[in-house]
Amino acid sequence: MRRSFLAIAVLYGLLFAALFYWQLCAEIESHPANPRYYQMFKEKRGAIYDRSGLALAESVPEGETFARVYSAPSLSHVVGYFHQRYGMTGLERLLHEDLSQGRSVITTLDLQVQKAAEEAINGREGAVVVMRPATGEVLALVSSPWVDGNELDDNWPDYLDDQRSPFLNRATHGLYPPGSTVKPIIYGAALAGELTGSGQIWEDGGSLTLKNRTISNFGGKAHGKITTDQALALSSNVVFARLAMELGEGLLEAFRAFGLGSQVKFDLANLGGHLPGKAASDYDLAQLGIGQGELLVTPLQMAAAVSAIANGGTMMRPYLVQEVRGGLKLRQITRPERIADVLPSFSAQALSKAMALAASEGTARTDSPASFSYGGKTGTAQMGQGLDHAWFIGFAPVEDPQIAVAVLIEHGGSGSQAAVPIGVRVMEAALTIDE
16 A cells, blocks of 8 residues: 555646646747647748848748748857757747748848958958947858858758857957957047047056066067057057056956946857956956956947947947848847947047057058058957957047947957958948948
8 A cells, every 4th residue: 555655646747747847847839749840840930131231030931831041151150940859049049930920030130241240250260240429230240151041951060079169159259368459449538538638648568567467569570669559559558557557447347338247138049258347457458458368349349339430439239130020020129229328538549549659650540552551450359379360449430430340350469460450341331341
């Protein structure tokens, strides 16, 4: 009797556990045990469009069923993919309910800009994010390498074996030291706090010693007497280490104001990176002042930061989904959203001029003259092993910025050589398409 009672009790326990799981925990609609789950991959589904109405993802007839087709391989990290065996990701997953009801999604993406960024990165490991500074609209988001949503059946084993991690969205989840791309943030904070001016003269001897530890310029080059504008254009580690120490805890406050250390409020999941709670010493401040030390950021964060500078000091929320419409529901329209004023306008204007100087005479200039004016800042993030990571952030045109971009090339070496040409090429494509 005792054994029978225990057996019955166990069976009832399992029954209650199953009921609890299926009623409260399991997502019935997307559960593999639900036959309806497999059927939905064969049915027609709402399309996802770019800002001009070009299809990014659509269902096309395939016999008596439908197959999902994507317009560019690199869209897998933003639009995502929708596949019976491999599931759904990106906007396909985020907006699955609307899409499964046949509703259309209009994004902020520009397919031509996306393809231009895809071609410019040319298979190198890294990321490109393109934004409109005044609105926060994301025109392109490329993470390389990627998985091709049209070729999942044929290439899935290769994707799994690829040591370059093609499933990782480097734009939103790649964490990197920002290198000198944080110097505009530091300069802006120093201008706002009246700790320096554009024409202040500094003596740059090539290195700065702090209690037996040294901060050096790239290659140990001494720039001599230079202004703060020139220090940014030439990427003087000596000057910006000193500015970081003068800012003190204000340095960390400036980074927080620009969103470093926090997740970006964005349609897609993303990481917040790492920003230390405080700097233990002047040397730690100096390291942060040149984008090294404990600081880690994502390309998406840096795109939002440079967009804020280009937008006169006002940071806008980056967003991807412009409109969802169709069916019996009302249209859902996303409006631009201001996050905060991260710099006074006079600081942003002075900073933009310094970044324009970096593009015309400093580290952000390119050997192929651009047909437009732009401002920018390079970064070369030192790594323990292998080549440094290469960065570029920029905006164009200088007089009235319409485009902002962040480029990261893993182990690309110099930002000037590896990242600037990509950034300039993508900005040029975006401005040409926009005309």
